[in-house]
Amino acid sequence: MKIKNSRLDAIRLILSTQDISSQEELLNELAKEGFKLTQATLSRDLHQLRVVKTVRTPGQYKYELPRNSQYRTNDSESRPLTTQQEANGFLSIKFSGNIAVIRTKPSYAGTLAYHIDNCDFPEIIGTIAGDDTVMLIIAEDTTRGTVLRVLRSVIPNI
Amino acid sequence: MKIKNSRLDAIRLILSTQDISSQEELLNELAKEGFKLTQATLSRDLHQLRVVKTVRTPGQYKYELPRNSQYRTNDSESRPLTTQQEANGFLSIKFSGNIAVIRTKPSYAGTLAYHIDNCDFPEIIGTIAGDDTVMLIIAEDTTRGTVLRVLRSVIPNI
DNA sequence: TTCATAAATGTATATTTATTCTTTTGGATT
DNA sequence: AATCCAAAAGAATAAATATACATTTATGAA
Numbered sequence: 001m002k003i004k005n006s007r008l009d010a011i012r013l014i015l016s017t018q019d020i021s022s023q024e025e026l027l028n029e030l031a032k033e034g035f036k037l038t039q040a041t042l043s044r045d046l047h048q049l050r051v052v053k054t055v056r057t058p059g060q061y062k063y064e065l066p067r068n069s070q071y072r073t074n075d076s077e078s079r080p081l082t083t084q085q086e087a088n089g090f091l092s093i094k095f096s097g098n099i100a101v102i103r104t105k106p107s108y109a110g111t112l113a114y115h116i117d118n119c120d121f122p123e124i125i126g127t128i129a130g131d132d133t134v135m136l137i138i139a140e141d142t143t144r145g146t147v148l149r150v151l152r153s154v155i156p157n158i
Numbered sequence: 159m160k161i162k163n164s165r166l167d168a169i170r171l172i173l174s175t176q177d178i179s180s181q182e183e184l185l186n187e188l189a190k191e192g193f194k195l196t197q198a199t200l201s202r203d204l205h206q207l208r209v210v211k212t213v214r215t216p217g218q219y220k221y222e223l224p225r226n227s228q229y230r231t232n233d234s235e236s237r238p239l240t241t242q243q244e245a246n247g248f249l250s251i252k253f254s255g256n257i258a259v260i261r262t263k264p265s266y267a268g269t270l271a272y273h274i275d276n277c278d279f280p281e282i283i284g285t286i287a288g289d290d291t292v293m294l295i296i297a298e299d300t301t302r303g304t305v306l307r308v309l310r311s312v313i314p315n316i
Numbered sequence: 317t318t319c320a321t322a323a324a325t326g327t328a329t330a331t332t333t334a335t336t337c338t339t340t341t342g343g344a345t346t
Numbered sequence: 347a348a349t350c351c352a353a354a355a356g357a358a359t360a361a362a363t364a365t366a367c368a369t370t371t372a373t374g375a376a
Contacts, residue, residue: 004325022363040325042363053211054210180333198333199356201333202354325368327368328366335359336359339354
């Protein structure tokens with residue numbers, strides 16, 4: 001179903017760009033995006049995405065996507081895992097302030113950073129790569145959602 | 159307190175050797191080991207250990223310890239700090255904004271970053287290493303003191 | 317199309333987990 | 347030992363989450 005898949009995508013987007021501490025809260029965020037659903041359905045969605053509720057600091061919870069299913073679209077037949085997709089080594093992306101941290105499989109970071117650099121995205125000021133980590137410095141006034149969107153051309157499986 | 163600490167150890171042992179799907183079930187296992195406690199206390203214990211409830215297969219849950227569960231509140235002196243202390247090459251740490259910069263002896267940075275990565279601290283969203291420098295991106299709303307505290311498990315001599 | 321079947325969802329509720337409030341316990345200090 | 351304080355724990359309950367059941371909606375085969 002189409003609605004469900006785009007909703008799952010929305011959930012992934014939200015969970016990787018902001019701190020969500022309850023299903024109720026996530027439900028509100030989804031409502032802002034125009035998704036109308038009940039807690040029961042959300043519970044099922046989170047279950048399917050294998051989202052876990054973690055403890056950030058004592059008394060403070062955060063829903064997190066599992067490391068390797070982070071940002072993978074689940075309609076795998078509509079998007080077969082192409083060479084490009086498998087080749088980029090992308091694992092996850094997280095944000096803090098104006099920095100994004102991308103984790104990759106070992107040794108993939110340099111190549112991925114190279115490709116991102118080549119795109120000359122105005123939203124990304126610069127990149128630096130280690131062995132399995134790429135850091136992106138994000139331009140001022142650029143939202144995380146925008147960063148994710150522009151990165152899609154380099155990381156389809158984001 | 160002695161009882162509590164040994165109980166936390168027992169929980170760690172149980173969770174890493176068998177599949178536990180609810181607090182109720184864990185409570186029973188603990189009872190077999192002679193630990194008498196209520197669900198409320200267990201909930202607090204799991205909270206402190208940062209245990210998460212994951213989905214194994216649809217409908218089947220499992221409580222899991224964080225990958226590196228040497229999370230300590232204040233009993234860091236109970237751990238022997240000999241081996242790593244000499245080996246990690248740590249020299250200094252400085253902060254700017256949400257970035258921490260660690261200086262190490264030449265060639266130690268990669269290994270140190272690797273160990274920090276493996277801990278999956280929620281407070282540190284990513285690291286990147288050169289030859290004698292590690293940069294850490296710190297999660298939003300995390301204080302420098304907290305960063306120092308969690309790093310103690312990797313860098314006892316911090 | 318029409319029927320059959322599966323997937324998705326809502327409602328209501330069961331189940332599970334977190335927390336408030338209170339009491340107890342364990343150390344430290346005098 | 348007596349006192350104080352903080353950590354720990356229980357009981358009860360609130361809050362959060364999962365699920366059984368019923369209904370609707372999509373999907374596919376004939």
